[in-house]
Each structure stands twice: as structure tokens, then as C-alpha cells.
Amino acid sequence: MSQGVRAGQASAVLVLLPGAKMHPDDVIRAGWHDILREAGLDLDLHVPDLHLDPAGQVDALAHLANEHLASLRQRYARLWLGGISLGGLLALLQAQRDPAGLQGLCLFAPYPGSRLTTNAIERAGGLEAWVPDDAQRDDVEFQLWLNLREGRPSLPSFLGFGRDDRFAGTMRPLAQRLSRSTVHEVPGGHDWSAWDPLWLTCLAWLSEHGVGKR
Structure with missing residues (x-):
């Protein structure tokens, strides 16, 4: 299942990947579609359900590329990619593998990998x-x-997270590795208390980066 706002009417689209155990309806309940509509940006929001789980990341990327991005590139002049938590990790991986046609990234508390991964690099x-x-x-x-x-x-990248996010200590060095990133830290943890205000900030950032009004 995917959810969009006035699909096909805008010239740009943001493909937003939800996190693990999240679904498109979670984004709807958070009001992000309504906030985008009120902002009046020339932007559709496409939220695919990739059935994310840590064991299925590679399949999720193939599904994203083949079942969503391929057709959206034909329908929209400009394509932005983003994600929340594990969805943010997948958005980064997809942008690393195939950045062609992507305008930029919108990342909300992107999962930086498990402690087994980050600790191995530190060791x-x-x-x-x-x-x-x-x-x-x-x-x-x-x-x-x-x-x-x-x-x-x-790529131009918006990256936001809560100061009390349990992954904040690793997201900061991740953000430093994105040479064209704009980083925002807000009160809150790894939850909607941080992501909701960041959505408003991200829409303003998108406006500054060429997404016009309807």
C-alpha cells in the first residue's frame, strides 16, 4: 500500500520510506500529508510500504527501485528521496547505489546501523x-x-533527529560525512516528538532548494 497527496498533479515528488514496523497509515495519522497540503508546495508525497525489517533490507531496495522509483521517474520532473529511521538507512543506501535523477535526500533520524557495526569500525x-x-x-x-x-x-541532504535519540551519538558523525547536508537537532527522542517538528523544517528546506508553490 502507498499513500500520496494529489498524486500526479505536482512536478516533484518526495518518496518517503517509513521505518521498521511502520506503515503509510502512520504518516497519515501524524498529519504529514495535511501539513504538506497546507504548505502549498508543488510536491506530492509518496509513502510506499516496503515491509521493512532488518533482515529484508536488500529485497526492500530492489522493490523500491523496481516497483516505485522507476515509474515515478517517468511521472515527475524532480524526485526527492527520504526516510524515517530504518527507512532513512535505505534511502541513503539507494542514493549511494543509484543517485541518478535524485534531487536530494530528506532524512529523519536515519538508522546508522547496529552497535555491532559501529563498534567494529571503532575497534x-x-x-x-x-x-x-x-x-x-x-x-x-x-x-x-x-x-x-x-x-x-x-546530494543536498536534510538530516534531522532528536537530541535524546538513542542513535544520536552515531548520527552526528554520519551527518558529517554527508558533504552537502543541513543538520537539525531538536528536542525529543527516536519518535514522532522529534520527527513532527522536523517535517515542518524539512518543508521549508525543500522550498529553499527549488520546490516551488502550486
């Missing part, structure tokens, strides 16, 4: 010193950090 002496083994190169969480070290993706 190796940090991201610059870390030499991934074959198993790590095949793991999507390690791929995220390897690609970040190589400067990918190089």
Missing part, C-alpha cells in the same frame, strides 16, 4: 583506518559506512 581505529573484510563488504550496514567514507552520496 578498527575509526572509519578512516577500518579495512572491511569480505563479510563486511556484503553487509548493507557496513556498505553504508564504506560508501560514506568514499563521499557517497553527494
Whole structure:
């Protein structure tokens, strides 16, 4: 299931990937569609249900690319990609693999990987010193950090999270690796208390980055 706002009427679309155990209806209940409509931006919101879970990330990326992005690129002149939590991780991975046609990223508390991943990199002496083994190169969480070290993706990026988010300590260095990022920290944790106000800030950021009014 996917949900959109006046699908096909805008010239731009934001594909927003929900987090693990989240569905498009969660975004509707949070009022994000209504807020976008009130903002009057020339932007549709497409929220696909990728049935996200940590074990299904690779399949989710293939589904995203083949079942959603391919058709949306034909319907819209400009395509933005974003996500919440695990959806943010997938958005980053997709942008690293295939940035063609993407205007930029809108990331809400993007999941930076498990402690097993980030601790392994730290034990190796940090991201610059870390030499991934074959198993790590095949793991999507390690791929995220390897690609970040190589400067990918190089896209305008909005990245916001709550100061009390349990992943905040790792999201900060992640944000530093995005060379064209705008970072916002707000009160709140890894939940809607932070994401709701960040949505308003993100819409303003999109307006500053070329998304006009209807």
C-alpha cells in the first residue's frame, strides 16, 4: 500500500520510506500529508510500504527501485528521496547505489546501523583506518559506512533527529560525512516528538532548494 497527496498533479515528488514496523497509515495519522497540503508546495508525497525489517533490507531496495522509483521517474520532473529511521538507512543506501535523477535526500533520524557495526569500525581505529573484510563488504550496514567514507552520496541532504535519540551519538558523525547536508537537532527522542517538528523544517528546506508553490 502507498499513500500520496494529489498524486500526479505536482512536478516533484518526495518518496518517503517509513521505518521498521511502520506503515503509510502512520504518516497519515501524524498529519504529514495535511501539513504538506497546507504548505502549498508543488510536491506530492509518496509513502510506499516496503515491509521493512532488518533482515529484508536488500529485497526492500530492489522493490523500491523496481516497483516505485522507476515509474515515478517517468511521472515527475524532480524526485526527492527520504526516510524515517530504518527507512532513512535505505534511502541513503539507494542514493549511494543509484543517485541518478535524485534531487536530494530528506532524512529523519536515519538508522546508522547496529552497535555491532559501529563498534567494529571503532575497534578498527575509526572509519578512516577500518579495512572491511569480505563479510563486511556484503553487509548493507557496513556498505553504508564504506560508501560514506568514499563521499557517497553527494546530494543536498536534510538530516534531522532528536537530541535524546538513542542513535544520536552515531548520527552526528554520519551527518558529517554527508558533504552537502543541513543538520537539525531538536528536542525529543527516536519518535514522532522529534520527527513532527522536523517535517515542518524539512518543508521549508525543500522550498529553499527549488520546490516551488502550486
